[in-house]
Amino acid sequence: MNRIIEREKDCYCETCDKYFHHLGIARHRAMHRDRKENCVISYSDYSTVLHKFKKGAEDEK
Numbered sequence: 001m002n003r004i005i006e007r008e009k010d011c012y013c014e015t016c017d018k019y020f021h022h023l024g025i026a027r028h029r030a031m032h033r034d035r036k037e038n039c040v041i042s043y044s045d046y047s048t049v050l051h052k053f054k055k056g057a058e059d060e061k
């Protein structure tokens, strides 16, 4: 029943190429923040967000 698993894991971290449950993505995002890594996450509403946690990332395009 992979379909159920896919539906529950409805968020995707493009940086890690991994799927996450929508309740787990916040923790995963915090992990990137703690590591000061930028990450690109697609959420369950199909929005894709670049989170800039890297120091000095303001200069990047």
Ligand SMILES: [Zn+2]
Pocket: 013, 014, 015, 016, 017, 028, 032, 039
């Ligand atoms: Zn990630």
